[in-house]
Every structure is written in structure tokens, then in C-alpha cells.
Amino acid sequence: MKAHYPVAGSLALLLILALGLLYSTRSVSAAAEGKITGTIKLDGTPAHQRPIDMSKEPNCQKAHAGHPVTTETVVTGPNNTLQYVVVYISEGLPAAAASQVPSETPQWDQKGCQYIPHVMALDVNQHFKVTNSDPHSHNIHPIPKPGSANHEWNKSQPAGAAPFDVSWPAQEVAIHVKCNIHPWMSGYMAVVKGPTATSDNNGSYTLSNVPPGNYTLTAWQETYGTQTQKVTVSAGAPAKADFTFKAK
Amino acid sequence: MQTSHRTIFLSTILAMFLAPGVAAAQNSGVASGYPVPKDDLTPQQRTGEGLYKRYCIGCHGLKGDGNGENAPYIDPKPRDFTLAQFKCRSTPTGTLPLDSDIISSMERGLRGSNMPSWLPLSGDNRQDLLAYIKTFSPRWKTEKPGTPIAIPPEPEVTADHLRAGQALFQKLECWKCHGVEGRGDGPSAATLTDSKDRPIVPYDFTEGHKFKCGKTDQDLYRIFMTGLDGTPMPSFADNVKPDEAWDLVFYLRTLQPMHTKEKAIAKQIGLKPINPEAAPAAAPQQQQQPEQQQQQQPPPQHTR
Numbered sequence: 218m219k220a221h222y223p224v225a226g227s228l229a230l231l232l233i234l235a236l237g238l239l240y241s242t243r244s245v246s247a248a249a250e251g252k253i254t255g256t257i258k259l260d261g262t263p264a265h266q267r268p269i270d271m272s273k274e275p276n277c278q279k280a281h282a283g284h285p286v287t288t289e290t291v292v293t294g295p296n297n298t299l300q301y302v303v304v305y306i307s308e309g310l311p312a313a314a315a316s317q318v319p320s321e322t323p324q325w326d327q328k329g330c331q332y333i334p335h336v337m338a339l340d341v342n343q344h345f346k347v348t349n350s351d352p353h354s355h356n357i358h359p360i361p362k363p364g365s366a367n368h369e370w371n372k373s374q375p376a377g378a379a380p381f382d383v384s385w386p387a388q389e390v391a392i393h394v395k396c397n398i399h400p401w402m403s404g405y406m407a408v409v410k411g412p413t414a415t416s417d418n419n420g421s422y423t424l425s426n427v428p429p430g431n432y433t434l435t436a437w438q439e440t441y442g443t444q445t446q447k448v449t450v451s452a453g454a455p456a457k458a459d460f461t462f463k464a465k
Numbered sequence: 466m467q468t469s470h471r472t473i474f475l476s477t478i479l480a481m482f483l484a485p486g487v488a489a490a491q492n493s494g495v496a497s498g499y500p501v502p503k504d505d506l507t508p509q510q511r512t513g514e515g516l517y518k519r520y521c522i523g524c525h526g527l528k529g530d531g532n533g534e535n536a537p538y539i540d541p542k543p544r545d546f547t548l549a550q551f552k553c554r555s556t557p558t559g560t561l562p563l564d565s566d567i568i569s570s571m572e573r574g575l576r577g578s579n580m581p582s583w584l585p586l587s588g589d590n591r592q593d594l595l596a597y598i599k600t601f602s603p604r605w606k607t608e609k610p611g612t613p614i615a616i617p618p619e620p621e622v623t624a625d626h627l628r629a630g631q632a633l634f635q636k637l638e639c640w641k642c643h644g645v646e647g648r649g650d651g652p653s654a655a656t657l658t659d660s661k662d663r664p665i666v667p668y669d670f671t672e673g674h675k676f677k678c679g680k681t682d683q684d685l686y687r688i689f690m691t692g693l694d695g696t697p698m699p700s701f702a703d704n705v706k707p708d709e710a711w712d713l714v715f716y717l718r719t720l721q722p723m724h725t726k727e728k729a730i731a732k733q734i735g736l737k738p739i740n741p742e743a744a745p746a747a748a749p750q751q752q753q754q755p756e757q758q759q760q761q762q763p764p765p766q767h768t769r
Contacts, residue, residue, distance in 0.1 A: 273652045354638035356699035360660050363548055368604075369660055370559030371692050373699040375637050381703055397697030398641045400656040 252455035253424040253448060257299040257416045257436060261464025263291040264440055269401045276352050277330035277399070289335045289403070290440045291464075298420025299438060299462060301336040303390060303405075305413040306424070307445065308433035314426070315410040318343050322382070325394075325406070327355045327374070332394065332404030336439070338413040339406060341388055347372075348380040359394045359406060361385075367392060367408070390437050405439055427456075436460040506600065513597025516590055524579060529601035539579045542663060549602035550660075552693040553678035558700035560611025561604060567595055569679075576675045577668075614690050616683055617707045622715050622726050624734045630716025633709060635739045637701060639689075642667040645738045647720030657697045665696055670720035685714050 266287035271277040292300040318340050326333040328350040339345060349355055354375045361367035366387035374381075385392065391405035407413065412424040429452045437443045441462040450456045506514060517525075526533040529546035536543055544551065553570050554562035571591050574582035583591060599605040620626065634640065642657060644650040647670030659665045674680060678688050690710055692700030705713065718727035719736065 354641065356697065358660075358697070358699065363545075368559045369548075369550060369694060371694065371697070371699040372558060372703055373637060373692075373701045375704055378704045397657055397699075398638070398653045400653070400658070 250426045251429055251450040251452060253304075253412075253427055253432075253434065253450060253458055254455050255304070255422060255458040255460065257302040257304075257420045257422065257438075258459070258461045259291070259293055259297045259299045259441075259464055260461050263293045263297075263464060266291065271330055271399075271401070274330055274353065274399055280329040286329070286331060288401070289331075291438075292335070292418075294418045294420050296420075298416070300416055300418050300420060301334070301439070302416040302420075302422070302460070302462075303336060303338045303407040303409075303413065303437045304416070304422045304424060304458075304460075305338065305390070305407070305409040305435055305437075306411050306427070306432045307435040309431055310411045311428060311430070314412075314428050317411070317426075322346055324348055324380075325357075325404075326350055327357070327396070327402075330396075330399045330402055332402060334404075334415065336391070336405045336407065336415050338415045339385065339408050340413065341408055341410050342384050342386060344382050344384045346380045346382055347374065349374040349376065349378060352376045354398065355396045355402075356398055357394065358397060359392050361389055361392045365389050365392075371397075390435075390443075391439070407437060434458050436462075438462055441465065507596070509593050509596045510600055512590070513593035513595070516586070516594050517597050520583070520586075521594070529598065535579075541578050541659075541665065542661075543579070545661075546598050546601035548695070549599075549604040550695045552695060553688075554611075554691050554694070555613040555687055556611030556691065557614060557702060558692040558694055561608055563610050563613060564595060567598070568592070571595075573679065575677050576673075577677055614687065614702060615707065616686055617711070619682055619714075620708070620711055622730060624730055626712045626715045627719065627727060627731055627734070627736060629709065630712035630714070631736065631739060633705065633713045634716055635741070637704070637713075639713075640739060640741060642697065643670065645741060647671060647717065659697070660695045667697070670717060671722055674721055674723050682711075682714050682718075685717060686710055689713065 266289070268285045268287050271281065271286070289301065294300055323337060323339065323343075323345045325337055325345055326348045330351065337345070347357055354373060356371060356373045358369075358371040359367075360369050367385045367389050372381070385406065385408040387408065388410055389408045391407040394404045394406060396402040407415075412427050414422040414424050416422040427450050429450050431447065431449050433445055434448050435443055435445045441464075444460050444462065446458055446460070448456050448458045518527075522533055524533040524535045524539060524543040525531055525546060526536065526543075531543040531545035533543060549561060551562045551567065551570070553575070554560070554566045556562055556566070568591055570580075571583045571586075571594065574580050583594075586594075640651050641653045642649070642651045644654065644667075649667045649669035649672075651667065654667050657665050657667060668676065676684060676688060677693070678684055688698070690700065690702045690705065692698050692702075701710075715727045718725045719731040721728075
């Protein structure tokens with residue numbers, strides 16, 4: 218029995234150390250960074266989503282056989298929650314937090330003649346990868362608004378072509394992306410400074426790494442436009458900000 | 466009587482003082498038909514402004530936004546200079562063109578559009594116009610033109626090059642818009658729109674020997690490697706190697722109506738239009754033909 222004590226003792230010590238380390242790192246990050254969470258809802262009947270005829274691209278028609286794809290100008294989830302809404306901090310962000318660029322590289326995929334994701338939120342100068350998972354060509358053609366510091370380009374990406382890496386130099390909500398070969402393909406890239414997120418299929422979103430402070434939050438939806446509200450983030454406690462868009 | 470003499474005398478003196486002023490006003494533009502220029506322009510831009518307001522304003526508009534009074538009746542629409550976006554460039558997609566790109570568009574005119582050749586103007590005047598056109602977009606102050614894409618020397622046309630070019634035409638799916646025979650009637654042709662959502666048609670290779678951005682093999686090479694910005698025509702530079710691009714140029718020449726070296730070789734080897742349903746043709750290395758057979762064929766008249 219005695220022989221077990223040193224093992225148990227060292228295990229316990231290790232456990233305490235590990236827990237302590239975990240706790241200390243958590244309390245540090247919680248003190249420095251807050252969160253904003255919320256749910257986006259739609260008030261009213263969503264705009265009618267037209268089924269897409271992909272017969273001109275047999276590969277894609279086959280890929281979606283049995284469950285035809287519709288347009289995605291308004292995508293709702295359970296309880297009229299809204300997906301693909303971009304939420305970002307439009308005012309109040311300290312310069313240091315605004316200039317931080319996340320290191321992760323999101324992917325903008327072309328699959329089944331659709332953009333995955335349909336709406337992507339990005340940081341200014343954040344790199345992202347453009348990929349083509351389809352067995353045929355696409356041309357990827359983002360069209361920033363006239364006068365924007367982002368510039369339009371148009372590149373072909375044939376089947377099996379290597380992904381390419383791009384970024385946008387200026388804030389713009391949002392850049393429309395189209396494929397001229399498949400005119401139904403439509404997506405948006407929202408480029409903002411600081412924390413940003415798009416709402417998921419339950420309409421919820423989370424902005425992480427938000428320093429405590431008073432902010433103006435903006436939510437953007439491709440059909441219904443923008444909404445703003447004030448929010449206060451305090452250390453340790455996540456702030457809540459829900460948005461409701463009115464159906465036109 | 467005396468008073469009227471005095472009036473005439475005084476008004477003569479007054480006229481003598483005023484006359485140089487009027488003449489100066491006429492020299493500054495009124496007499497030559499140019500509007501009086503703005504103050505913040507360089508002398509070259511001022512000359513360009515005068516020329517612009519005489520020759521370009523009708524289509525490209527006072528603000529350079531392509532909304533001149535003729536614009537509603539023109540298709541394709543006049544260029545919007547406020548975007549600093551040009552179809553015919555030697556630089557990559559999304560970048561500013563070189564000065565020489567814009568100058569050569571002015572000299573050549575844009576085939577298939579209302580833009581004529583401005584060769585009747587002097588070379589200096591075209592430079593003046595270029596200087597003025599650049600005042601419409603702030604991009605010319607904040608950005609530099611892109612690095613021109615390099616074009617390797619043109620190799621000799623062979624049957625293998627043509628076959629490889631045809632395989633590329635299929636693999637890159639040029640036919641989706643331009644059609645299997647290059648007639649501009651591919652499955653996506655009818656729904657194409659430009660970046661301002663206006664309908665636009667793909668190039669029909671059977672309609673002539675000139676392209677919007679020139680007529681040489683080098684021009685053709687440049688068109689698909691840079692893409693035509695503002696239109697559905699993308700850049701293929703990321704996915705076509707410099708030598709492969711020549712293969713595609715050669716194949717595209719077989720689609721055109723005139724007699725070309727390429728067309729003669731295509732006829733000789735019995736090159737058929739692609740079949741989009743079938744898998745793309747195998748790489749040319751696997752179906753090589755003896756070189757001599759092709760070399761023996763004397764190139765027919767080359768009218769390009």
C-alpha cells in the first residue's frame with residue numbers, strides 16, 4: 218500500500234498543476250476578450266426562393282437530383298431564424314483590435330454549382346482559398362462596388378485546378394461574386410475590420426475576441442439590407458444582441 | 466458734335482485696351498472650340514480635356530463614366546473611365562493597364578464596338594487624351610500598373626500543338642461560351658452579362674480575323690491570359706502554362722474563316738470539332754505523330 222502513495226501523490230500534483238494552468242489561461246483571456254452572441258430572426262414571410270434549373274450543367278443537375286437547389290437570397294431556419302447574416306462591429310473598436318487579422322484561412326468552395334459558403338465574412342487582408350470541387354470549370358468573378366478600394370478580377374478555375382490564395386485590401390459589405398458560366402451562382406464576401414461572423418442555420422452567431430467596450434453592431438442581409446444596434450461588452454460576460462429583419 | 470467725336474475717340478482707346486484681352490481669351494480655347502479648362506490640371510491634361518470634350522464626350526460622357534448622350538444607343542457600352550478598368554491589357558486581371566495598352570486601343574479602335582481608330586489624331590494628342598482620361602479615377606494616383614504577362618517566342622505550328630490546343634479548348638471549357646466550333650453559341654452564351662449586369666455576347670471566331678484587342682497571335686495569347694476585365698471572359702493565366710498557351714492560340718486560329726497554316730494542318734490531320742460529351746482528348750504525348758509528316762506540308766498562303 219505504501220508504494221502507491223508516491224505515484225498517487227505525483228498524479229495529484231500533476232492534476233492540480235494542469236488545472237491551475239488551464240484556469241489561469243482562461244481567466245487571462247476572459248479578462249481581455251469578451252464575446253457577443255445573438256440570434257437573427259425574420260419578421261414576416263421570407264421572399265420566395267426560386268428553384269434553380271441546372272440542366273445546362275449535367276454534373277450539377279445530377280449532384281442535386283431529387284432535392285433541387287433554390288436561390289439563397291433569404292435562407293431561413295427553424296422559427297424563422299435567418300442564416301447567412303453578417304454581423305460585425307461598425308463603430309467603437311479600438312485600432313489595435315481592428316487591425317488584428319485572424320490567422321485562419323477560410324475556404325471559398327465551388328461545389329455542385331453553388332458557393333460554399335454562400336456568404337463568407339472575412340477580415341481586411343485576411344487570406345482565403347478559392348477551391349473548385351466540381352468536375353468542370355468555373356470562373357470566379359467578384360465584383361466590388363464602383364469606387365471601392367477593392368478591385369474586380371475574374372479568373373478561370375478548371376476541374377482539378379490548384380486552389381488559389383487571395384485577400385481583399387479594404388472593408389466592403391459585401392462583394393458580390395458570380396460565375397458567368399453558371400449564371401445562377403451567386404455569393405457574397407463581406408470584408409470588415411475586426412471580429413465578424415455569419416449566422417448559422419439556427420440564425421445564431423458569435424463574435425469572439427471582442428475587447429470590453431461600447432460598440433455599434435451592424436447586421437447585413439443580402440436582401441433586407443443592414444440593421445444596427447448598440448451593445449456593451451464587459452469583461453468575462455458575453456454580451457447579447459439579437460436582430461430582427463422585417464420581410465419586405 | 467464735339468461730344469460724339471469725344472465718344473468715338475474714347476471708345477477707340479477703350480477698344481485698344483480691351484482687344485488684347487479678347488484675343489487672349491480666344492487663344493485659351495474659346496476660338497479653337499475647347500471649353501475653358503479647370504485650374505488643377507497640368508498643361509498636358511488641359512490639352513487632353515479639350516480633345517476629350519471634342520471627340521470622346523459624346524459616348525464616354527462629361528464625367529467619363531460612359532454615360533454620354535450616345536451611350537443609350539450603343540452596344541457594347543462605352544468604357545467607364547471612373548473605374549479605371551480596361552478590357553485590353555497586357556497586365557494581369559484586376560490591375561491597371563500600361564499606358565501603351567490604352568494608347569494602342571485608341572490607335573486600333575475596338576472591333577465590334579462603336580470605338581473607332583483615333584489614328585487621325587497626332588501621337589501627342591493621344592498622349593494628351595490618355596493623361597486626361599487618367600484624371601477620372603483616383604486609382605491612377607494610388608496604384609501602379611500590373612506587371613505585364615510574359616509571352617515566350619512563338620513556336621512553329623505542328624499537328625501536336627494543334628491537338629494539345631484542342632484538348633485545352635475542351636478542358637478549360639472555352640466551348641461553354643464560345644461553342645464547340647467557336648461560333649459564340651455555347652450553352653452559357655445566352656445568359657452572359659457584363660459587370661454592370663448588361664447582356665454581352667461571347668466572341669464568334671468565325672466572323673473575321675480581328676479581335677477586340679488586336680489581331681496578331683500575341684494579341685490572342687494576351688486576351689485569354691489576362692482576361693477582359695469587366696466582361697465574363699476570365700484570366701486563364703493561373704492554369705495555362707506559357708507554352709500551352711501557344712497551343713491554344715494555334716487551335717483558335719483553326720476556328721477562324723481565313724486560310725491559315727493552322728487550318729491547313731487541321732485539315733490534313735482531320736481534326737474534328739470537340740465533343741463535349743466525351744472525355745477530353747488524351748495528352749498529346751500519347752498520340753504523337755511522326756514529325757516529318759507535318760513538316761513536309763508547305764504552309765499555304767498566310768492571310769492574317
